[in-house]
Amino acid sequence: MTETVPLIELRNVTRRFGSVTALRDMSFAAHAGEVHCLLGDNGAGKSTLIKTLSGVHTPSEGQMYVDGKPVTFSSPRQALDAGIATVFQDLSMIPLMSITRNFFLGREPVKGWGPARRIDMKTADAIVYDQLGKIGINVRDPQQAVGTLSGGERQCVAIARAVYHGARVLILDEPTSALGVHQASIVLRYVAQARQRGLAVIFITHNIHHAYPIGDVFTMLNRGRSLGTFRKGDISEKEVLDMMAGGREIRELQQELERFTKPGSGAEAAAH
């Protein structure tokens, strides 16, 4: 599968913000029909990586390729036009606008011709109602402002939007972080469906129980550098968890966490 040309690829990309280097000599590739999990501590550079892929940032050095051809996205619109849909960590929602208007922002369905061309609000409302229903959110009114939704509901809207508009690459930055168990599993099912349809999915999460079941390939970031890419066959859940904890002595930590469960153990834990 890796012999195929990657749908989207970064080669030796560096990205700096002033004196901060958020990505350093990073190479990364995502293939069609694969779920590629990005792992790493807070501040490792995961969001910066996917923002580079989706045209928000341009690489300070290095080159990006789509279908093996070098590209430079100067705006997220170009990435969208190339079929790359992203759920950003900060969601990119306009709080004062309605759910429907947010959902279709930039890709509004229109009807009519010439100067009478207008948004087909009825169709749009129906689609939104439908798509949000699928993800387990029952909105009272698709014309409700996004700002009045709860954190998780908002995240669901963002995911549903990306899934609906995603053509070839679907990028999800911590999509399940604010979601309940029910919604989170629906999102995982979406990811599986997208892979099935031949999309390349890039997936960031801190939850091993979300990452391991769904991931095909795992790339580990640390302080802006790649620590390597592994296929699922070559690596166990425990190893992935080790990687997610940044190589620190995770087992001891887990033990300690387990101690919390024993009543009265708080004394020991808090002694430090």
Add this chain to the structure above:
Amino acid sequence: MTETVPLIELRNVTRRFGSVTALRDMSFAAHAGEVHCLLGDNGAGKSTLIKTLSGVHTPSEGQMYVDGKPVTFSSPRQALDAGIATVFQDLSMIPLMSITRNFFLGREPVKGWGPARRIDMKTADAIVYDQLGKIGINVRDPQQAVGTLSGGERQCVAIARAVYHGARVLILDEPTSALGVHQASIVLRYVAQARQRGLAVIFITHNIHHAYPIGDVFTMLNRGRSLGTFRKGDISEKEVLDMMAGGREIRELQQELERFTKPGSGAEAAAH
């Protein structure tokens, strides 16, 4: 333990936003030295509940008690003054201000007297450096703007702030959602320490692996109503997970999730 007067309590509280009822006849109590987990689907009303506790919203109906005495907080400042520190889901950080200034906002350490009274910035910087180091974040410069931090780093600052300023009640709304394994376990340890010091901790999370080890009491919310409160002794991890998924047929879902791990199973999962 439940015979003691709760540190903070809501009795039959209802909270409406226009025609939306986010909380309905809700009763809730948190005791000193206990970790009280709030569970529930997205949009269940968890954030509304803790915003009521921390003085952001006032109840539309019902009464709140602190130390058994009825209180009405008309602003978050009053809650803070009563020793109730909160990490809100949207963090309440000012992006343009420095980490230190955000950390101490509203509780600035001062030195000097009378008109020469000023913020003790040196002490403040040192404390921030220290507290963030403890939570595993190594900031280059405490005078850096919060807006340039990654999502997880920002969350760590918010948590460190609440822990530092928290006096009697510590409320955490999905504090671990954006955190890596390493930082998340540090936060759990903080929670354990706070319990040990006799604080009442109210903790919202969607991650059973964070909730179960640390929680002493679990309250389940559904569509703004309480489905009941359970002590850890009376309930297993599996039962808690059932509750978190809102009583839906969680086992099947888990099976399905497991099917994702088998290579090639995507076909079945996506068939629906």
Add this chain to the structure above:
Amino acid sequence: QVKKESDVRIVFVTHGQANDVYWSVVKNGMQAAAKQLGVKVEYQAPETFDVVRMARMIEAATASKPDGLVVSIPDMDALKAPVEAAKAAGIPVVVIDSGEEAVEPWGLDLFVGGGSEYDNGVKAGEIMAKAGVKKGICINHEVGNVSLDKRCEGYNDGLKKSGGSSDVVAATMDPTDVTRRVEGYLTAHADVTGVLTLGPTVAAPLLKMFSDAGTIGNYKIGTFDLSPEILDAVAKGTMMFGIDNQQYMMGYYPVVFLTNKAMYKTFPTSAVRTGPSFIMKDDAAAVRDLSKAGIR
């Protein structure tokens, strides 16, 4: 000969905006003289009526050491210090338009101008009173501008002499605002028969409004300052008069005098009177073309 023409530099600092019709003519006079004599002139004025800013401009002018300073003095208190400082720095100071009272006590060099704003207002009131106006309105497009306020004050006093009175209608320079406000005011005050405007910018749209409404015959209308439209209206008799201070001369003469002072140390000894002159029906046509050229 002490100085070459091209070295002579004369600075005007007035309270009238460059956009103002009246001061635009002053400026034209100034430029004409400068061109003829081959000297350098500069014209400065605040963008809105602001005597404090004017004071700073006079100071700046002093600092740039011109060969002559030409100022208008709408507020003697506020301008006393800077004008006296200019004089003390050895710069000859000519006063134009307003501030004749200041010339002698402050030891300034000359006054060039017409009657005071107040006197012109009084005269306008008297003329209208003679034509039978009992109740008039004075349309002030910049209430608080002292020189405009004085015109209205004079108008009221002029009418008072024969038992009449006037109100001030606050307006702006915007033609729609002016016409609609006056229309509203006149609807509510049917006894008004005299209308005095303080500039052609305001007068022209009003004339059009009265003609459109067919009520132009009901009012005696007069204005300060001239424009071709005003003169045509005066000639046609739809308007009573336009007040002309011959302000072109206020720009022209000071340049001539100060240049001569700088070059030959010659200077007139008594004030130069340029007005007021009330342009009535008979003389209107004669000055129309001059007005069109920005001279009257």
Add this chain to the structure above:
Amino acid sequence: MTIVTDALNPAHPPEPKPVSRRLVRLMRRPELGAITGTVIVFLAFGITAGNSGLFSMAGIANFLQVSAQLGILAAAVALLMIGGEFDLSLGSMIGFASVTIGLCVNQFGLSIPAAVAIAFVIAVIVGALNGILVVRTRLPSFIVTLAGLFILRGLTLAITRTITGRTQIPYITDGQEGSFVVWLFGGKFGAPVFAWLAAHGVIAARPDGSAMVQGLSMSILWWVAVTAFATWLLIKTRFGNWVFAVGGDDRAARNVGVPVDRVKILLFIGTALSATLFAVIQVLEAGSADTLRGTQKEFQAIIAAVIGGCLLTGGYGSAIGAMFGALIFGTVEMGIFYTGIDTDWFQVFLGSMLLIAVLVNNYVRRKATEAR
């Protein structure tokens, strides 16, 4: 996978929209407050200036004309403000366009239609320049267009004085009063209706029997047309969706692929065009141009838009609201001249009425949003 079938069922139709839902949506519209404010203003004047002529045909024609001219600007400004920007050069643009037309006709001997066309072309250029400067430099539009305010006003003055030696251009429409373009922008409509009404004694007549009010200013039609167009644009089109998004959060809008820069530039062109339309109407109505035309209109337009429910921070508002905002402003401005209050108190009155209108507006909107 029967777990969540109910939620996953794609055939699940949207809830039907009952009448109450429509009502709720209506209540949430930004213009609701402004409409209430308008009603209150009319009531207030009905009591204080009821039979002074404010509500006679002549009075109505009077305040409608003032409101209409402001309203043309306010509609475009509302769009721009929803898009998160300001245009302080609006007033100077009016002066610039007025003088352009005046010079073209009087000095260069062009026909009025040609002069008007040139003015509109220049407006597109100026608007685009404003917009490009704002999006390229990422400077606040407040400051960029403030520079524009000075530069345009200065150019207007300098050019006019250089060419004509004066600051006023008279007799622009002389001898062309009958031309179609002059009528279209500066004429009156409804003359036959008024004549008929006067003849039948329904409205006041002049001594000669013709109607006191010979027709309504064409600017009123333009006002309605511009507002309708802006409303349609905002609510019905993709562009309108983008305007809300750009003003609500331009980074988020960019992230989902909205061409933020293009939208902003177009909005600036829109305000420049509205300023020019205003100028054309005033020039052809008054027959003259002046370098000071339009002074402070930029603020009046912003006030009207804000009274009409636009947020200064962008992302929220409506063109219909701006229409009512302009109506409130125009009515209050004219109303005082009918009440007979000493005009020294004009500004106190204007300020108080404004405050009251906005307070009512705000109160109503808040109540309506809560009760959705």
Add this chain to the structure above:
Amino acid sequence: MTIVTDALNPAHPPEPKPVSRRLVRLMRRPELGAITGTVIVFLAFGITAGNSGLFSMAGIANFLQVSAQLGILAAAVALLMIGGEFDLSLGSMIGFASVTIGLCVNQFGLSIPAAVAIAFVIAVIVGALNGILVVRTRLPSFIVTLAGLFILRGLTLAITRTITGRTQIPYITDGQEGSFVVWLFGGKFGAPVFAWLAAHGVIAARPDGSAMVQGLSMSILWWVAVTAFATWLLIKTRFGNWVFAVGGDDRAARNVGVPVDRVKILLFIGTALSATLFAVIQVLEAGSADTLRGTQKEFQAIIAAVIGGCLLTGGYGSAIGAMFGALIFGTVEMGIFYTGIDTDWFQVFLGSMLLIAVLVNNYVRRKATEAR
């Protein structure tokens, strides 16, 4: 639990701050751009108007005085803008305070110190009213203070005309030129120094041998004092921290316990006080008051604050920046005079200089922030 001991070690000291860290912090300050802008403006005038008197002692005293008066306002406005609000009633407040002093002295026969005290008391009341209205109604301050602009200016006019029948109040300081209060606000300082310099031929002298410039306006000292106070407030005090927070995100600030309303009300009192200080200085310098004093100062102060690096959206800026903003504005405004440019072109020039100053400012700031 040795897992994370390194991070948990509480004895871990903050990194030492090397010189480069301090430099980096300096580079990130909001005023950096304004300082660069100032340098460029001075260079530009050095070239175009070098020996025309702009940089003579008299010229310097002149533009410093203009800058100083604006700067007093700009410092308070910068604070208010950082706190996320505007005060458009500032200019009207100046007129109101001027006339208050004038009436108290001339009509009610009070002493000048008493009149000044009364003006300051009234300022506190007006400022508090503005602030309370804004925080209570949650209306944008733009619109509330705009109403204030009309009402205050209208009251100034109506009261003055009712009491005196005129719009100007002359002879306020007559016979009191020597009093301490008159000197404190309206006097000059440094006279002996200038006399000495003139006597020794260092600076220009009048024909009578006394110095051309007899001293610098006291307003310059006030400017420095107000700016220093505002800077200290912003950077060093709790209140300053709250101001940034309130402007950055007032909901978040409220959530962490900042008394948002109190902060905003105090800021409005601050701008009203600065307007009154401005009025006192102008009245005691000029000796007269009129009802139009302070017109448009609100915008000039906002411009100065924005040139000085304040964000219009709040939460960012500095008082020192505003000081340089005022200096740029004052220098450009007076400097044009010395270049001999025809006043017809004045506004074109002013607008262009503004734009260039802000562009440079912005460019420098962006580079500096990137390179931290």
